[in-house]
Amino acid sequence: MSIRHSLLALLQDQPRYGYQLRVEFENRTGSTWSLNIGQVYTTLDRLERDGLVSNDGSDGEGHVIYSITAAGKAEVRNWFAAPVERNNPPRNELAIKLALAVTLPGVDVQAIIQAQRVASIRALQDYTKARRDTAANQRAADTAWLLVLDSLIFQTEAEVRWLDLCEARMLQQAQTAGQATPRKSSNGVTVEEAAPLIADSRR
Amino acid sequence: MSVQGPHQVLELAKVSRTFGEGATAVAALREVDLSIRAGEFVAVMGPSGSGKSSLLALAGGLDRPTSGGVFVESTPLGGLGLNELARLRRRAVGYVFQDFNLVPTLTAAENVALPLELDGTAARKAQRQAIDALRQVGIPELADRFMDQMSGGQQQRVAIARAIVGNRRLILTDEPTGALDSTTGHGVMEVLRGRADAGAAVMLVTHEARHAAWADRVVFLRDGRIVDQAAAMHDPAMLLTQAGH
Numbered sequence: 001m002s003i004r005h006s007l008l009a010l011l012q013d014q015p016r017y018g019y020q021l022r023v024e025f026e027n028r029t030g031s032t033w034s035l036n037i038g039q040v041y042t043t044l045d046r047l048e049r050d051g052l053v054s055n056d057g058s059d060g061e062g063h064v065i066y067s068i069t070a071a072g073k074a075e076v077r078n079w080f081a082a083p084v085e086r087n088n089p090p091r092n093e094l095a096i097k098l099a100l101a102v103t104l105p106g107v108d109v110q111a112i113i114q115a116q117r118v119a120s121i122r123a124l125q126d127y128t129k130a131r132r133d134t135a136a137n138q139r140a141a142d143t144a145w146l147l148v149l150d151s152l153i154f155q156t157e158a159e160v161r162w163l164d165l166c167e168a169r170m171l172q173q174a175q176t177a178g179q180a181t182p183r184k185s186s187n188g189v190t191v192e193e194a195a196p197l198i199a200d201s202r203r
Numbered sequence: 204m205s206v207q208g209p210h211q212v213l214e215l216a217k218v219s220r221t222f223g224e225g226a227t228a229v230a231a232l233r234e235v236d237l238s239i240r241a242g243e244f245v246a247v248m249g250p251s252g253s254g255k256s257s258l259l260a261l262a263g264g265l266d267r268p269t270s271g272g273v274f275v276e277s278t279p280l281g282g283l284g285l286n287e288l289a290r291l292r293r294r295a296v297g298y299v300f301q302d303f304n305l306v307p308t309l310t311a312a313e314n315v316a317l318p319l320e321l322d323g324t325a326a327r328k329a330q331r332q333a334i335d336a337l338r339q340v341g342i343p344e345l346a347d348r349f350m351d352q353m354s355g356g357q358q359q360r361v362a363i364a365r366a367i368v369g370n371r372r373l374i375l376t377d378e379p380t381g382a383l384d385s386t387t388g389h390g391v392m393e394v395l396r397g398r399a400d401a402g403a404a405v406m407l408v409t410h411e412a413r414h415a416a417w418a419d420r421v422v423f424l425r426d427g428r429i430v431d432q433a434a435a436m437h438d439p440a441m442l443l444t445q446a447g448h
Contacts, residue, residue: 118423118433121248124416125435132396132417153413160412 003035003043005079008068011053012076017063018044030145047072094159098166109170117163124156211274212373212404213239213262218271220257220427231257233427234271239406241372244399246407246415249424255408256301256377258424262406263298263375264288275373293318297366299376303358305350305365311337311357312346315365324369336364339394341387356383363391367398374398374405380414392417 010016010024018040025035044066047053052072056065068076094116101107131149134142220232232254239245247255260266261273264280273280275295280288292298305314315333320326337343340360350358359379366374376395380388388411396417399405407418415421423431 114423114431118421118431121412121415121421122433122435124412125418125421125433128413128416129435153416157413 002079003039004047005076007040007043008047008052008072008076009079011066011068012073015056015065015067017059017065019063021066028144030142030148032145032148102170110167113163113167113170117160120156120160120163124153124160127152127156210240210242211238212241212276213237213406214272214274215258215262216272216274218258218261218268218273220254220261220266221269230427232261232268235427235429237422237429239373239404241404242399242402243420244396244405244407244418246409246418246421247424248409248412248415248421253424254427255424257427259298259375259377259406259408262373263296264292265298290322293322294369295372297368297371297374299359299362299366299374299379301377301381303362305358305361307350310347310349311342311353311361311364314350314361315368318365319369332368333364336368337361339367339397340364341390356387359383360387360391363394367394367403370401370403371398372403374403376406377408378410379407380409380411388414 006025007021010021010028016024018037021044022035022037022040026033044053048055048066050071052069052075053066054069056067059065098109098112101109101112127149131146131153134146134149138146215235215237217234217236218232219230219234222229222231235254235258237245237258247258249255257266261268262275264273264275264283267281275291278291280291283291306317309317312330312333315336316324316326316329319329319332324332334343334346337346337360340363342357342360342364345353345357345361348357350361353361359381360383363376363379366376374395379395380391383391392414395405395407399419405418407414409415419435421433422429423433
């Protein structure tokens with residue numbers, strides 16, 4: 001998450017002081033990511049140093065007001081225009097854990113997958129309920145929160161599907177090793193169904 | 204004797220189901236205990252062959268357990284004759300089959316009204332309730348269509364309307380969104396959730412995590428046994444902590 005660009009985007013709206021920026025950021029992102037006020041002030045200092053915002057002095061009540069400069073507006077334009085950079089590959093603790101588990105003797109990988117599946121489905125239940133409740137009494141301010149929830153729902157669903165695939169893949173390996181195991185993963189993905197997906201993911 | 208309280212709509216007590224005998228016997232379910240309260244939505248997940256569909260068939264009285272008891276609103280299904288069982292199913296249980304089981308010579312509204320009429324509801328009243336159920340699944344305008352004039356997705360919605368018509372107290376569904384696009388699938392989940400919120404007990408068998416996530420509780424079956432259960436936390440503070448990691 002780019003705090004720097006988020007604050008700049010909010011300042012493009014109108015000049016604001018640090019605490020206002022924090023509140024505004026949290027409101028517009030459904031309070032999903034909390035911002036530490038210290039982070040806000042440190043970031044404002046750096047933006048000022050880089051000539052992207054200017055310090056307009058106090059508003060008379062002890063708040064230091066910041067406004068965006070022309071260079072800052074250009075920076076916001078570039079940020080919105082460019083796709084978000086992916087950490088390549090993104091660090092994913094679950095993927096790392098499973099990758100290590102399959103290479104170590106004596107680790108029950110299927111148990112790890114099932115434990116994660118239960119946790120992921122539980123999170124998915126919570127996101128789905130929050131989405132339903134928010135959609136039921138939708139106010140304009142909730143649109144941002146709904147977008148964030150949709151994103152979390154898609155990510156979690158993808159995680160569960162990936163777990164199914166991991167399980168199917170492991171069963172496939174157990175089979176080639178000559179063990180008698182069922183040809184289906186916990187969620188009914190057959191080894192045959194998984195095969196093209198696995199091939200896809202290699203491309 | 205069952206120990207279920209007044210709010211248990213469905214109870215399976217140590218239910219086992221074995222197909223075949225001797226060396227070729229296959230245990231589809233092994234001593235499964237599962238209760239669903241009024242107003243509760245339970246999803247069942249598990250691999251093909253794990254016993255999901257057997258569980259659903261036993262819960263709906265379409266099959267009988269090899270051992271153990273199935274109770275619908277405190278009535279032991281094992282003690283009912285075929286006619287009594289059929290009556291209970293028409294009145295209390297709505298069932299969405301994977302292959303819909305609709306009558307091709309009847310219209311959509313007639314299919315939906317059928318269980319009510321068989322149970323003695325006057326035709327006009329049954330028709331009115333059928334249209335209302337079709338409205339809930341979003342296809343009231345298709346009431347007069349025959350099955351061969353409808354798409355697979357539309358037929359599936361007729362099957363769902365038939366399962367919810369007349370305020371059934373137990374709704375059992377087997378992959379009810381299989382033939383539907385994702386928007387319509389979402390609509391079906393809203394209907395099932397709505398029935399549960401209105402007090403019905405709902406059991407959904409599904410492979411789709413995003414559909415199971417609409418349930419209050421997700422039960423995982425493997426080799427005929429319940430191996431795990433997941434219940435939503437319903438704690439907004441926890442949700443934010445999770446999302447904010």
